[in-house]
Every structure is written in structure tokens, then in C-alpha cells.
Amino acid sequence: GENVEQHPSTLSVQEGDSAVIKCTYSDSASNYFPWYKQELGKRPQLIIDIRSNVGEKKDQRIAVTLNKTAKHFSLHITETQPEDSAVYFCAATLGDSSYKLIFGSGTRLLVRP
Amino acid sequence: DVKVTQSSRYLVKRTGEKVFLECVQDMDHENMFWYRQDPGLGLRLIYFSYDVKMKEKGDIPEGYSVSREKKERFSLILESASTNQTSMYLCASSFDRDRYSNQPQHFGDGTRLSIL
Numbered sequence: 001g002e003n004v005e006q007h008p009s010t011l012s013v014q015e016g017d018s019a020v021i022k023c024t025y026s027d028s029a030s031n032y033f034p035w036y037k038q039e040l041g042k043r044p045q046l047i048i049d050i051r052s053n054v055g056e057k058k059d060q061r062i063a064v065t066l067n068k069t070a071k072h073f074s075l076h077i078t079e080t081q082p083e084d085s086a087v088y089f090c091a092a093t094l095g096d097s098s099y100k101l102i103f104g105s106g107t108r109l110l111v112r113p
Numbered sequence: 114d115v116k117v118t119q120s121s122r123y124l125v126k127r128t129g130e131k132v133f134l135e136c137v138q139d140m141d142h143e144n145m146f147w148y149r150q151d152p153g154l155g156l157r158l159i160y161f162s163y164d165v166k167m168k169e170k171g172d173i174p175e176g177y178s179v180s181r182e183k184k185e186r187f188s189l190i191l192e193s194a195s196t197n198q199t200s201m202y203l204c205a206s207s208f209d210r211d212r213y214s215n216q217p218q219h220f221g222d223g224t225r226l227s228i229l
Contacts, residue, residue, distance in 0.1 A: 006155075009153070034217055034218075036220075042222070043117075043203070043220040043222045044156070044203070044220045046218075046219070049217055089155060093215065099144060099161060099169075100161065100171070101218065103156040105153055105155040106153075
């Protein structure tokens with residue numbers, strides 16, 4: 001079946017450094033790619049999303065890039081802060097339907113003060 | 114702000130019991146979802162509903178059923194709970210004017226269910 005692979009599973013960076021999380025998807029019809037942040041004991045929260053007609057999107061320290069040809073998309077966090085420490089999930093729609101999202105397995109990001 | 118409320122944060126049940134997990138959203142969303150979250154596996158879709166009384170199976174529906182009698186409420190039912198259903202269960206909802214509008218999903222706080 002269709003899947004989304006996410007790497008790395010854990011990432012440790014020094015405060016102020018950048019962090020990059022990468023995902024690849026298998027369904028060429030996928031057209032919506034959200035990223036969620038889940039702090040310990042809390043709900044996943046949408047932090048940024050990108051649609052297939054856009055190659056890059058930025059929101060302050062967070063950016064997402066999409067390469068449709070290679071079927072991969074990445075989350076970039078610059079100037080990391082301790083409060084960025086969390087588990088991050090990427091996701092992709094199954095086909096062009098907005099009903100079903102397939103999630104990656106998650107990346108645990110630790111920002112060391 | 115979207116509010117998705119799950120009835121319990123923690124629940125302990127016994128093997129063989131029928132278990133109900135409730136989820137309510139207050140944003141008049143058409144779509145509602147149930148996921149389970151296990152370490153290293155991400156979020157896996159159990160069932161979803163795109164309208165009242167409508168439901169579709171997700172990736173791991175075995176051992177579960179759902180009910181959506183009202184637009185704001187989506188229930189997950191474990192017909193006969195088993196220990197391998199011990200997990201974190203997350204409900205989500207989204208607004209779609211039509212099938213292709215790609216609206217984000219909003220999650221509840223989750224129910225940590227333990228089956229003994």
C-alpha cells in the first residue's frame with residue numbers, strides 16, 4: 001500500500017542550529033502535505049502545510065519544501081530553540097482526496113540549550 | 114479556535130469488555146477521524162466519517178467499529194477489547210466544502226487506553 005517514510009527518527013541539535021526532517025511518499029497523486037508538532041502529552045498541532053502546486057512555503061523560522069518529481073518534502077527549522085523540542089510528523093494525502101492522510105512514523109527533535 | 118474534545122484522557126478496561134471512546138467537535142466539521150498512535154508507527158487511521166451516518170474503513174479497522182449519529186459526535190467502539198488494543202487513540206476533524214479542498218485536520222488531546 002501507499003506509505004510515507006520519515007527520517008531521521010531522532011534528531012539532536014544545539015540551540016541556534018538548524019534542523020531538517022525529510023519525508024518521502026509513494027503516491028504520485030498526493031497533493032497536500034501537512035506537518036504536525038506534538039509536544040509531550042499534548043495533541044498534534046498543525047505547524048505548516050504545503051500543496052502540490054507550490055514548491056516552498058515559509059512561516060517565520062519554519063519552512064517546508066516539496067519536490068514532486070522526487071516525491072519528497074522536508075521541514076526546515078532555523079535558529080532552533082528549546083521549545084522546538086517535540087515529535088514532528090509529516091503526512092501526505094492518499095491520492096487527491098483530502099479525507100485520508102498517511103502519516104510518517106515521527107521524528108523526535110531535541111534542542112540542547 | 115477549533116475544539117475537539119475526547120471524553121476521557123485515561124481509560125482502563127478489561128479484556129472482552131465493550132469500550133466506547135467519544136469525540137465531539139464544535140466547528141461544524143463534515144469530516145471526523147479516529148487514529149491510534151503507537152511508538153515508532155506514527156498515526157494510523159482506524160475509521161473516518163465524511164457525513165452523518167457515513168463511515169469508511171481506514172488502514173486498521175479490525176476489531177473496531179464507529180458511530181456517527183450527529184454531525185458533531187464520532188464514537189469509536191471496541192467490540193471486545195483485547196490487550197493489543199492498548200494504545201493512544203486520537204480523534205480529529207476537518208472542514209471540507211468539497212472532497213478536494215485539503216483542509217487541515219484538528220486533533221483532540223487523545224485517550225490513553227489500557228486493556229488489562
